[in-house]
Amino acid sequence: MHTSIAKHIQNHIHPSAIDMQKIFSILNEVSVSKGAFLLKPGTRVKHEYFVVKGCLKAYYMDGKGSKHILQFAVENWWIGDFEAFYNQGNSNLYIEAIEDAQLLSINHDALQVLYEDAPIFERYFRILITKAFISQQKRILSTQEKHTQERYLDFCKSYPSIENRVANYDIANYLGVTPENLSRVRKTLK
Amino acid sequence: MHTSIAKHIQNHIHPSAIDMQKIFSILNEVSVSKGAFLLKPGTRVKHEYFVVKGCLKAYYMDGKGSKHILQFAVENWWIGDFEAFYNQGNSNLYIEAIEDAQLLSINHDALQVLYEDAPIFERYFRILITKAFISQQKRILSTQEKHTQERYLDFCKSYPSIENRVANYDIANYLGVTPENLSRVRKTLK
DNA sequence: TATCCCAATTGATATAGGTCAATGAGATTA
DNA sequence: TAATCTCATTGACCTATATCAATTGGGATA
Incomplete structure (x- = not known):
C-alpha cells in the first residue's frame, strides 16, 4: 500500500529509512466509492490525501x-482542501470520487509532530506546494491569455491521464466554460 | 534595513538569534527606481526579493x-519569478517598479545552504508559498464565479494598500479585463 | 501660463461565450 | 426488449466584455 507514496517521496527528497518509517506510521488507508464524498463543506479538515488508486475531483459550490x-x-x-487544512478551519469544498479510490490520509496534528521529528518532510511538502503554486499560476495566465479551444488542447496535452477518465462537462467546468461551449469547440477540432 | 523582514519572519516562525544571523548574512540590499526593471525575460533567475519599501508588479508578456x-x-x-527560481531556469516575467523601491534579495544557492544549516527556514518558505497558493486559488475561483464589478470590489477590499498606489489600467490588467471595462464598471459604482 | 503626456473616460460596434430548451446516443436497469 | 438515466450535442438567442477610435482631464515640464 505504501509503495507508490514511498516512490513519490523519494522522487522529491532523500529521506532516511527512519524518516520513512516515521511518515508511514502516521498514514492511514481510506477508500471511497465512485460518487461518494471524501469531504463536504462545513466539515473540520483534519487530513490531506495521497491517491494510491482512482480519480477524484475537488470543487467549490458558490452562492x-x-x-x-x-x-x-x-x-x-495529493488532494485536499489545502486552505482549510492549513488554517485548520471548516471545509469549503466537496471532494468526490469519480472512480472508486484508495487513498492514504495524513493527519494535520500528526504532520506538525512529524515536521519537528523529521524536518526533511517540511522540504517535501514545501516542494509539492511550490509545484502546485506554479501550475496554478499557469492556469491563471492561461485563462487570461487563451480562448477555450487553446485551453482545452493544453489541458489534454498536460493531463492526458485525466482527459480520458473524466466527463467532458467536468473538463468544461475545470476550464471555466459551459459544457455546451466545450462541445462546440470540440466539434471544430474534429 | 533588516527590521521589517525580521518582523515578517518572526510573525511566521520562531527562529533563534543564530538562525536570524544566518539569514541576514545572505540577504543583500537592492534598489530599483520607478519604471526600472528588477527582472526581464530571458535572465537567469538567481534571486527572490523582499520589499522593504516601494511598490512593484510582476507580469508576463504573451506571444x-x-x-x-x-x-x-x-x-x-516577497516578489520574484517563483517558477524560474524554483526550476533555476530563465525568467518569463518582467518585474517593474511602480514606485522607487528598496528590496532585500536572497540568492538561490545560498538559500539551499541555509535550508541545510537552519531548517526552520524551510518552514518559513513553506508557509509563505502555502499562503500564496491559497490566494491564487481564491483568484481562480473569483475569476470563474464573479463578474468584473464584484472582482473589482473584492480587490479594493482585499488590497486597500495597493488599490490607491497603482494605476487603474494595472488593476484592470490584474483582474483580466480591459481598462475600458473597468472604467465603465467604476462609473456605475459612483 | 502654455504645452505635453498619460491615463481615464466615452461612444459605437463586434464577438466569445452564456443561457435556455430540445434532441440524440450510449449505458444501465427493470 | 423496453424504459430510464446521464451526458453530449445542437439550435436560437442574449449578454458581458473586447475592440477600435475619439475625447477629456490632471499632473509634470518647459
Missing part, C-alpha cells in the same frame, strides 16, 4: 449553486 | 504582446 472544479487527482497526486 | 500582471508587491511582500 448561486454553481460548481467550480479546483483540482482533479489521479494516482500519485 | 501577442499583451501583458498579464501576476502579482503586485508592496512593503513586506
